Amino acid sequence: MKRQGIAEALREGIAEEMTRDERVFCIGEDIGVPGGWGGAFTVTLGLSEKFPGRIIDTPIAELGFTGMAVGAAMMGMRPIADMQYGDFLFLASDQLINNAAKMRYMSGGTVKVPMVMRAPIGATGRGSQHAQSMERYFIGVPGLKVVAVSTAYDAKGMLKAAVRDDNPVMIFEHKLLYGSKGARAEPGAVDATSDIPEEDYVVPLDKAAVRREGTHVTILGWLLMAHFAAAAAEQLAKEGIEAEVIDVRSLSPIDYETIGASIRKTGRVIIVEEGPKTGGVAGEIAAGIMEHCGDALMASVVRVASADVPVPFTPILENAYRPDAVRIAEAARRLVQS
Amino acid sequence: MKTTDHPREFLLGLYHQLVLIREFEERVKFLFLEGTMPGTIHQCQGQEATAVGVCAALRSDDWITSTFRGHGHALAKGLGVQEMLDELFGATTGCCKGKGGSMHMGNMDKGMLPGIAIVAGGIPLAAGMALAFKMQKKPQVVACFFGDGAVAEGAFHEGVNMAAIWKLPVIFVCENNQYGASTRIDKVMNNTCVSDRAASYVFRGETVDGNDVLAVLDAAQRAAEECRAGTGPVLLELLTYRRTGHSRRDACHYQPKTEKEQWFARDPITRFAEKLLARGDVTEADLAAIKARIDQEITDGVERAKVAPQPTLADLTTDVLA
Numbered sequence: 022m023k024r025q026g027i028a029e030a031l032r033e034g035i036a037e038e039m040t041r042d043e044r045v046f047c048i049g050e051d052i053g054v055p056g057g058w059g060g061a062f063t064v065t066l067g068l069s070e071k072f073p074g075r076i077i078d079t080p081i082a083e084l085g086f087t088g089m090a091v092g093a094a095m096m097g098m099r100p101i102a103d104m105q106y107g108d109f110l111f112l113a114s115d116q117l118i119n120n121a122a123k124m125r126y127m128s129g130g131t132v133k134v135p136m137v138m139r140a141p142i143g144a145t146g147r148g149s150q151h152a153q154s155m156e157r158y159f160i161g162v163p164g165l166k167v168v169a170v171s172t173a174y175d176a177k178g179m180l181k182a183a184v185r186d187d188n189p190v191m192i193f194e195h196k197l198l199y200g201s202k203g204a205r206a207e208p209g210a211v212d213a214t215s216d217i218p219e220e221d222y223v224v225p226l227d228k229a230a231v232r233r234e235g236t237h238v239t240i241l242g243w244l245l246m247a248h249f250a251a252a253a254a255e256q257l258a259k260e261g262i263e264a265e266v267i268d269v270r271s272l273s274p275i276d277y278e279t280i281g282a283s284i285r286k287t288g289r290v291i292i293v294e295e296g297p298k299t300g301g302v303a304g305e306i307a308a309g310i311m312e313h314c315g316d317a318l319m320a321s322v323v324r325v326a327s328a329d330v331p332v333p334f335t336p337i338l339e340n341a342y343r344p345d346a347v348r349i350a351e352a353a354r355r356l357v358q359s
Numbered sequence: 360m361k362t363t364d365h366p367r368e369f370l371l372g373l374y375h376q377l378v379l380i381r382e383f384e385e386r387v388k389f390l391f392l393e394g395t396m397p398g399t400i401h402q403c404q405g406q407e408a409t410a411v412g413v414c415a416a417l418r419s420d421d422w423i424t425s426t427f428r429g430h431g432h433a434l435a436k437g438l439g440v441q442e443m444l445d446e447l448f449g450a451t452t453g454c455c456k457g458k459g460g461s462m463h464m465g466n467m468d469k470g471m472l473p474g475i476a477i478v479a480g481g482i483p484l485a486a487g488m489a490l491a492f493k494m495q496k497k498p499q500v501v502a503c504f505f506g507d508g509a510v511a512e513g514a515f516h517e518g519v520n521m522a523a524i525w526k527l528p529v530i531f532v533c534e535n536n537q538y539g540a541s542t543r544i545d546k547v548m549n550n551t552c553v554s555d556r557a558a559s560y561v562f563r564g565e566t567v568d569g570n571d572v573l574a575v576l577d578a579a580q581r582a583a584e585e586c587r588a589g590t591g592p593v594l595l596e597l598l599t600y601r602r603t604g605h606s607r608r609d610a611c612h613y614q615p616k617t618e619k620e621q622w623f624a625r626d627p628i629t630r631f632a633e634k635l636l637a638r639g640d641v642t643e644a645d646l647a648a649i650k651a652r653i654d655q656e657i658t659d660g661v662e663r664a665k666v667a668p669q670p671t672l673a674d675l676t677t678d679v680l681a
């Protein structure tokens with residue numbers, strides 16, 4: 022057992038998968054340059070020396086290297102693509118959505134695309150184009166699996182599961198949760214370290230995780246919001262409100278079994294999302310809840326999400342944009358009293 | 360180009376711009392590292408002559424597009440120190456009301472679109488702006504700044520090709536500083552001469568010493584004339600080097616020491632100062648006075664920016680739609 026942050030755990034997970042399976046390789050911008058950073062958040066630091074020729078630094082060409090990952094995957098390789106910032110997925114999305122996601126179906130089940138796309142998201146003082154919560158754009162694409170990792174344990178386990186999966190899997194990571202160190206450390210970072218077992222393990226790509234048990238209200242979140250939801254629950258507990266906190270984790274497919282079991286217990290649910298309220302993942306989950314366990318709800322579903330605006334630069338507005346523990350707790354108090 | 364081709368005051372104006380950018384960036388770096396300034400930074404120390412030379416060839420109603428590394432472009436296009444510092448401090452008096460920040464510096468009244476932080480994203484935009492000028496029969500040109508890294512993106516090739524087939528008034532200004540983030544150009548292009556790209560789209564390209572402000576000015580003036588005459592676009596590749604990290608606290612361990620030293624010895628400001636002094640009618644004292652004035656302006660600006668009005672929560676939801 023050892024204590025690791027997300028960047029470290031991912032790095033170790035990638036190295037173990039590359040050692041286990043020689044078809045696995047990494048492709049992306051600035052991920053293996055000698056004297057460089059090992060990707061924007063140090064995830065692949067040092068791996069190019071360990072795995073010569075298998076950490077591929079590309080030109081700045083997201084559509085190109087994503088398409089190459091799809092192509093290589095179809096020919097029997099297992100690429101892990103690195104999107105420097107999630108926002109650049111818009112450039113790569115044609116290859117992901119039109120090719121990677123549909124190839125299996127269009128080919129009548131004869132093509133396999135076993136690739137992983139990792140992408141950092143989150144508002145972190147960088148302004149509108151290095152901040153967006155991108156998972157919303159991919160959960161509705163049949164043929165893609167989408168997960169979001171909020172702890173080091175999950176990051177390593179889901180990375181491994183994704184590499185071993187025969188489908189395209191997108192892994193969303195949060196800039197404030199990596200635990201990147203040194204010059205790449207993030208101001209305002211939140212501790213997402215875990216105890217990591219020595220032995221090999223995987224975390225399934227389709228299961229939510231109950232992070233805290235409670236009876237009065239269910240709070241759903243993922244990435245940074247899972248942490249903020251847990252912080253809100255601590256505060257609420259002091260006031261006598263027992264919140265059950267679920268890290269949704271798997272965004273496509275969504276684990277309604279775990280979510281439903283919780284709602285059947287609490288009868289109340291808040292979905293927390295970093296990202297504009299309109300058109301987000303929370304709306305999809307809310308509809309799914311209505312279908313799966315709407316009969317168990319004692320009050321309407323509540324969403325706590327960002328305003329319907331691009332991510333502002335100025336810290337005052339960025340903080341107002343992103344839901345925090347205070348807003349989550351407020352929503353919970355109101356909901357429990359309703 | 361010789362310094363004697365230009366009047367003294369004009370040259371001192373260029374020198375002022377170069378030093379303004381350098382000192383602005385140095386102060387911003389200090390404030391950032393000190394922790395008083397929020398956000399992240401991409402700076403242009405060492406590349407000042409590209410911004411100054413190009414913008415000096417433009418008219419005030421011409422346009423520029425820029426990138427995440429846009430402080431120098433902004434100052435050269437005439438944005439004020441105060442509106443930029445205010446923006447960096449996230450104040451409502453900033454050029455984008457604090458909503459843009461370092462990577463999206465711009466001012467529509469001064470002919471600068473907010474910086475586009477998506478590599479190569481500004482290239483089709485610049486072509487589109489030029490298309491508008493052509494359709495509106497306006498004489499303006501657009502200077503589109505981007506880095507060597509942008510040349511690998513599809514957006515570069517798509518934008519440049521359309522500008523070429525429709526002869527649009529765009530000066531594509533590639534600041535080739537030898538690296539895209541930590542990646543050296545020779546790792547990501549077989550032909551590292553970016554201006555060669557123009558030939559394959561059948562328009563004129565030219566490689567220029569980007570650390571020689573007068574050479575840049577001269578090339579940009581010719582390019583602007585061609586654009587205005589309807590024989591554009593033009594691709595200018597300006598060879599230069601950043602004296603600072605790619606962003607934030609980057610220590611640049613990927614840059615060989617000898618390479619750094621060679622480029623630092625060709626610093627655009629030192630070289631231009633030497634040329635000015637060689638004219639005979641410019642003294643060390645003249646140059647020192649310019650720097651002192653700038654230092655004072657920036658110091659005053661920082662003091663004001665630190666207490667400039669911050670937005671209120673009501674500002675969060677404004678400016679989304681026109």
Ligand SMILES: Cc1ncc(C[n+]2csc(CCOP(=O)(O)OP(=O)(O)O)c2C)c(N)n1
Nearest residue numbers: 109428476477478506507508509538539540
């Ligand atoms: C589409 C896209 N991909 C990647 C990045 C991340 N990134 C920001 S700057 C940069 C390097 C750009 O290099 P270059 O175009 O040469 O400009 P320079 O930084 O040298 O000024 C990279 C990879 C980005 N902003 N946009």
Ligand SMILES: [Mg+2]
Nearest residue numbers: 506507538539
């Ligand atoms: Mg460059």
